[in-house]
Amino acid sequence: MKKIIVMGSGYGSNFQAIYEYFKNKPVEILAVISDNPNAFILKRAQNCNIKAILINYKELGKEKYNEELLKTLISFEPFDLIVLAGYLRILPEFIVKRYFKKIVNIHPSLLPAFKGLNAIEKAFKYGVKVTGITIHWVNEEVDAGEIIEQVCIRIEENDTLESLEKKIHEIEHYYYPRVIEKILFEKL
Numbered sequence: 705m706k707k708i709i710v711m712g713s714g715y716g717s718n719f720q721a722i723y724e725y726f727k728n729k730p731v732e733i734l735a736v737i738s739d740n741p742n743a744f745i746l747k748r749a750q751n752c753n754i755k756a757i758l759i760n761y762k763e764l765g766k767e768k769y770n771e772e773l774l775k776t777l778i779s780f781e782p783f784d785l786i787v788l789a790g791y792l793r794i795l796p797e798f799i800v801k802r803y804f805k806k807i808v809n810i811h812p813s814l815l816p817a818f819k820g821l822n823a824i825e826k827a828f829k830y831g832v833k834v835t836g837i838t839i840h841w842v843n844e845e846v847d848a849g850e851i852i853e854q855v856c857i858r859i860e861e862n863d864t865l866e867s868l869e870k871k872i873h874e875i876e877h878y879y880y881p882r883v884i885e886k887i888l889f890e891k892l
């Protein structure tokens with residue numbers, strides 16, 4: 705049985721896709737961790753009977769939050785992978801170093817283009833004809849770790865920001881679980 709931890713700050717649709725994909729496979733989601741008390745991902749985890757852990761960033765402040773996060777992660781060791789799915793905090797060096805090549809992230813653009821927040825909107829407003837998603841290892845820099853996989857889509861003339869967002873999320877939900885599976889079982 706492979707063991708993963710999912711971390712997210714928001715809506716949690718990627719978590720949901722990962723959960724559904726691995727439901728009947730030898731992959732256990734040990735916990736969902738969030739920094740945000742209002743994150744819907746925590747509700748989703750509860751609904752799926754997955755341990756939902758809140759470490760409240762605003763209440764604790766950066767240093768205490770990161771210490772608490774590390775303690776929590778250690779308490780789940782050994783595990784195979786930490787999956788960031790809409791996680792909006794930057795992981796500190798001591799966590800990234802401890803779990804080198806054990807933390808993956810998904811970003812809704814073809815990195816290195818359009819790093820950071822609102823990447824879909826940035827790509828749309830820029831007017832690129834092709835965009836997509838990137839799944840990458842996490843290092844100390846934001847959206848800059850080694851690329852594992854990318855999938856591209858065309859932005860059509862009649863696309864709106866909303867239709868593009870929908871397409872991006874669809875390919876995220878399809879590819880992220882499958883790439884995670886590849887990482888877990890083919891030792892990428």
Ligand code: GRF
Binds near residue numbers: 714718789811
């Ligand atoms: C996704 O678009 C992901 O690429 C980005 O944040 C978004 C999270 O969406 N990192 P959700 O919380 O999984 O619905």
